Amino acid sequence: MGKEAESLAYENDDDLEYEDDDTPTIPARTAFRRFWPLTRGLRRWLILVWVCTVLAALAETEAILLFSDLTDRALAKGSLSAFWSPAVKWLGVAIVGAVIAYAGNSLAAWATERFVLRLREHVFDHVQQLPPHFFQLHRQGDLLSRLTSDVEAIETLVVSGVVGTASAIFSALFYAAAAFWLRWDLAAATFVLAPLFWLAARRFSGSIRDVSREGRVADGAITSVVEESLGNIVLTQAYDRRDAERRRLHEEASAWFRASVRSTRLNEAYEQLVTVIETVCVLAVIGIGAWEISTGRMTLGQLLAFSAFLGYLYPPVRGLAQLGLTITAATAGAERLIEILDVRPSVADPRRGADVGRPDGTVEVTGVSFTYPGADSTALSDLSFTVNPGELVIVTGPSGAGKSTVSKLLLRFYDPDAGDIRLDGVPLRDFPLARLREYVTLLPQETLVLHDTVRANIACGRPGASEQAIEDAARAADAHDFIGKLPAGYDTRIDPGTARLSGGQLQRLAIARAILRDAPVLVLDEPTTGLDAIAARRVVKPLRRLMAGRTTIMITHDLNLAPDADRILVVDGGRIVETGRHGELLAWGGAYSRLHRSQNNAVMDTGELRLPQFAEEPVPVPAAYDVNAGSYGAYGYDGYAGYGAPVGYEYGTVPTTFPDGRPLFRDEEPWPGI
Ligand SMILES: Nc1ncnc2c1ncn2[C@@H]1O[C@H](COP(=O)(O)OP(=O)(O)OP(=O)(O)O)[C@@H](O)[C@H]1O
Numbered sequence: 001m002g003k004e005a006e007s008l009a010y011e012n013d014d015d016l017e018y019e020d021d022d023t024p025t026i027p028a029r030t031a032f033r034r035f036w037p038l039t040r041g042l043r044r045w046l047i048l049v050w051v052c053t054v055l056a057a058l059a060e061t062e063a064i065l066l067f068s069d070l071t072d073r074a075l076a077k078g079s080l081s082a083f084w085s086p087a088v089k090w091l092g093v094a095i096v097g098a099v100i101a102y103a104g105n106s107l108a109a110w111a112t113e114r115f116v117l118r119l120r121e122h123v124f125d126h127v128q129q130l131p132p133h134f135f136q137l138h139r140q141g142d143l144l145s146r147l148t149s150d151v152e153a154i155e156t157l158v159v160s161g162v163v164g165t166a167s168a169i170f171s172a173l174f175y176a177a178a179a180f181w182l183r184w185d186l187a188a189a190t191f192v193l194a195p196l197f198w199l200a201a202r203r204f205s206g207s208i209r210d211v212s213r214e215g216r217v218a219d220g221a222i223t224s225v226v227e228e229s230l231g232n233i234v235l236t237q238a239y240d241r242r243d244a245e246r247r248r249l250h251e252e253a254s255a256w257f258r259a260s261v262r263s264t265r266l267n268e269a270y271e272q273l274v275t276v277i278e279t280v281c282v283l284a285v286i287g288i289g290a291w292e293i294s295t296g297r298m299t300l301g302q303l304l305a306f307s308a309f310l311g312y313l314y315p316p317v318r319g320l321a322q323l324g325l326t327i328t329a330a331t332a333g334a335e336r337l338i339e340i341l342d343v344r345p346s347v348a349d350p351r352r353g354a355d356v357g358r359p360d361g362t363v364e365v366t367g368v369s370f371t372y373p374g375a376d377s378t379a380l381s382d383l384s385f386t387v388n389p390g391e392l393v394i395v396t397g398p399s400g401a402g403k404s405t406v407s408k409l410l411l412r413f414y415d416p417d418a419g420d421i422r423l424d425g426v427p428l429r430d431f432p433l434a435r436l437r438e439y440v441t442l443l444p445q446e447t448l449v450l451h452d453t454v455r456a457n458i459a460c461g462r463p464g465a466s467e468q469a470i471e472d473a474a475r476a477a478d479a480h481d482f483i484g485k486l487p488a489g490y491d492t493r494i495d496p497g498t499a500r501l502s503g504g505q506l507q508r509l510a511i512a513r514a515i516l517r518d519a520p521v522l523v524l525d526e527p528t529t530g531l532d533a534i535a536a537r538r539v540v541k542p543l544r545r546l547m548a549g550r551t552t553i554m555i556t557h558d559l560n561l562a563p564d565a566d567r568i569l570v571v572d573g574g575r576i577v578e579t580g581r582h583g584e585l586l587a588w589g590g591a592y593s594r595l596h597r598s599q600n601n602a603v604m605d606t607g608e609l610r611l612p613q614f615a616e617e618p619v620p621v622p623a624a625y626d627v628n629a630g631s632y633g634a635y636g637y638d639g640y641a642g643y644g645a646p647v648g649y650e651y652g653t654v655p656t657t658f659p660d661g662r663p664l665f666r667d668e669e670p671w672p673g674i
Pocket residue numbers: 132133136372373374375378379397398399400401402403404405406
């Protein structure tokens with residue numbers, strides 16, 4: 001974005017959580033000032049548009065005077081010879097006027113669309129920097145509506161509004177002067193009625209603004225419902241929620257319907273009122289004109305020319321009054337966009353970023369505490385740990401413990417409120433953001449897919465990567481084979497949400513992308529969550545290849561890779577409650593061993609999971625997990641014996657098993673003391 005965009009300072013640090021109905025009402029002037037800087041570079045063209053409007057008005061005036069001439073000299077006297085000269089001049093003036101009007105209108109369209117383009121890019125650019133919780137708090141449909149129709153509303157306010165006002169003021173003054181010049185007494189009599197236009201506009205502007213704001217909010221809500229409903233189509237169909245979804249849409253659509261009908265009624269009432277006022281003015285002119293002609297003080301040509309000037313005068317006067325209404329309606333759109341622009345990105349690029357070159361990958365987290373903006377409780381408190389280059393650290397713990405928050409801080413989606421995170425001794429906030437995210441790669445929980453080809457989906461890990469590099473990454477991620485079977489191989493287009501690729505295949509694509517990115521530090525957020533046991537098993541090998549030689553912080557509930565970890569951090573309530581290696585922690589018999597046991601009990605629900613975890617590896621079949629061996633073979637198939645009720649757990653008289661012996665409840669002991 002250019003400087004003009006940057007100069008739109010974020011004035012208020014508003015809270016993200018706002019209610020649409022409580023949208024603050026800002027004056028049009030404030031909205032205008034906020035977006036005017038975006039017209040930089042376009043202003044001289046806008047002046048040219050205005051000059052074209054002035055020239056077109058001059059041509060119209062000349063045409064009216066020629067018409068008056070024609071009426072008095074040719075029509076009133078019935079002389080054909082007097083017709084030709086003014087007629088040819090009139091035609092010439094009309095052609096010149098048409099060319100100027102064409103040039104002016106084309107230029108106006110170019111300038112306005114250019115402004116819309118700029119504004120859209122500016123807002124989009126801003127939205128892309130906003131923190132993850134912004135998108136959790138805002139409905140996507142509403143954001144879409146703000147990025148589309150509200151952006152256009154601002155154009156009306158800032159560009160068309162300015163040019164329109166300047167042109168309308170000029171035309172109104174010009175035609176009024178022409179009318180005065182022609183017959184000042186007649187003009188004075190007519191203009192006595194002019195304040196009626198102003199009164200009418202004033203009467204309507206407030207209501208039109210309110211209803212237009214309601215319409216915009218409802219418009220955003222409709223888009224949200226449609227978008228959410230289509231995104232959830234499986235749930236809708238599987239649970240036959242069509243009626244509920246239809247009712248939701250009906251509710252929002254009814255609000256929009258009411259606002260839209262009210263808006264049309266108000267606009268129509270205003271239009272008709274203005275037409276009546278105009279008729280009063282025209283009748284006054286004809287009445288006074290008839291009297292003046294009867295006394296011989298005026299010719300018919302003059303009266304017609306006067307009426308024509310008045311006819312040309314009404315549109316700009318009407319436009320000026322209406323412009324007020326249009327601007328107030330556009331302000332409703334502007335304030336919705338300003339709300340978004342006022343939300344600050346949670347992190348900023350440093351002024352002079354440190355670039356120490358590719359780091360080795362030492363990650364030090366020291367005394368980090370963090371609370372999400374607007375949240376009541378702390379997500380992380382006084383967290384400290386170090387990961388040395390090439391180490392694998394697993395962060396585990398119960399749901400809501402703060403594990404994903406660690407990944408968000410490592411990627412610098414947020415800065416900690418207290419404490420410090422360093423990469424090779426350099427605080428994360430000193431790295432340019434783009435550089436930091438080149439050094440620290442995230443493999444997020446949900447597999448993210450671009451609407452593009454398989455190749456582009458892998459290549460986005462490192463733009464400009466060679467074909468060979470992309471293919472090598474796909475091979476390392478065990479993705480090459482299934483890609484080869486797709487209809488167009490690497491050129492097959494994939495879409496988020498389509499069933500073309502399975503969850504496991506998408507995850508392997510994501511791994512290929514991360515391999516290609518080749519960052520020294522990896523943050524894996526639940527890399528196997530959402531995959532069934534077989535798919536999860538298939539991604540383990542590629543994951544190992546990805547992790548080899550890189551500092552890896554893996555956030556996971558799935559403890560299958562735990563024996564590989566150099567260290568395991570057990571987090572609960574935002575604090576590290578245990579740390580050590582897999583075997584040590586199991587032997588310790590604390591939170592980790594309970595977590596590990598509950599995971600094993602959880603897998604009892606599906607017989608499939610009792611299969612050996614890794615087909616490639618020898619599978620010993622011990623009766624119970626061998627803590628010291630720490631191998632995957634410990635998960636060996638052994639009926640239910642190895643996964644029985646925890647030691648010391650007393651079942652009461654309440655049935656706890658199905659008739660076939662499967663447990664009724666998962667063993668989810670509380671985590672005492674943490
Ligand atoms: N955007 C947010 N705004 C406010 N609080 C949040 C936000 N995101 C998460 N939290 C809170 O922060 C705490 C830690 O959340 P986090 O997502 O890090 O947990 P987690 O351990 O990764 O959980 P899970 O295993 O279920 O993904 C939770 O109490 C959660 O409610």
